[in-house]
Amino acid sequence: MIAALLRRWESMLVLVLLLGFTLFSLSSPYFLSVDTLSDATFNFTERALVALPLALLIIAGEIDISVAGIIALASVAMGLAAEQGAGTGVIAAVGLGTGLVAGCINGALITLGRVPAIVATIGTMTLFRGIAYAVLGDRVLKNYPESFSAFGQGYLFGPVSNELALFAVMAVVVGLFLHATRWGRVVYAIGANAVATRFAGIPVDRYRFALFALTGLASGMAAVLLTSRLGSTRPSIAQGWELEIISIVILGGVSVWGGKGSIFGVVLAALVFGLVTFGLGLMNIPGIVMSIFTGALLILVVAVPALAQRR
Helix, strand or coil: CHHHHHHHHHHHHHHHHHHHHHHHHCCCCCCCCHHHHHHHHHHHHHHHHHHHHHHHHHHCCCCCHHHHHHHHHHHHHHHHHCCCCHHHHHHHHHHHHHHHHHHHHHHHHHCCCCCCCCHHHHHHHHHHHHHHHHHHHHCCCCCCHHHHHHHHCCCCCCCEEHHHHHHHHHHHHHHHHHCCCCHHHHHHHHHCHHHHHCCCCHHHHHHHHHHHHHHHHHHHHHHHHHHHCCCECCCCCCCCCHHHHHHHHHHHCCCCCCCCCCHHHHHHHHHHHHHHHHHHHHHHCHHHHHHHHHHHHHHHHHHHHHHHHHH
């Protein structure tokens, strides 16, 4: 039983997390500070929020590469609303609504238009980001009300930020949804064999559409938090985040072929990602190294299980 537990992907992530924590605490005298660790959570919470529903989507055998483009589009929509004098609640609603609409567009292209998910979302990734650049150009929008900063800069209590608390709640909700409900079992079934699931009388396309809409909504939520934390909107906001978010999901043990994965693994992968990013930053290691690390890790995580299965 212990041997089986140690062979689980989540156990390996726990070991990596402990190893990284030990190495960075020895490398930097500031790492073990409570305030420092609290600041470290901002390195992954926004990405991890999007990774949760994206994990459901990948388990169902689909993918959404447009999540960073949705964040940019939602941020621009919020910036324009703020310029018109909208209050904090309206600005947040605009961000969430934009993300939801963008997710529904993706879902409609795939379930109604029968466009392959990877093709459709590469197209919308370019479309959403292009709209953001077309609307703003070189401008920066930062006329947000002071109360708007509470979303991305506020703390619920002590060192626990609002972002971290929201991520914890969302992780529990999505985890229960996937692992303890009929919907979750259907998501696994669709990823394992969509044709057989459809013949069983389950509306596969309806589930897929809902998952794309949910991913878009989470991207809108991430846009609210990120824009609030930065206090400004640029068309380049969240540039390159799609790779990092997908890396978190795959590193969490979610199979790229669908039908396998757990939310606990995704949460652990988000913690590992945040720990490594922040630790390398404290050691003054250039950001390009993190990009190399992310790419190599993504290849390794996909290749190792495939080679092990082949053996």
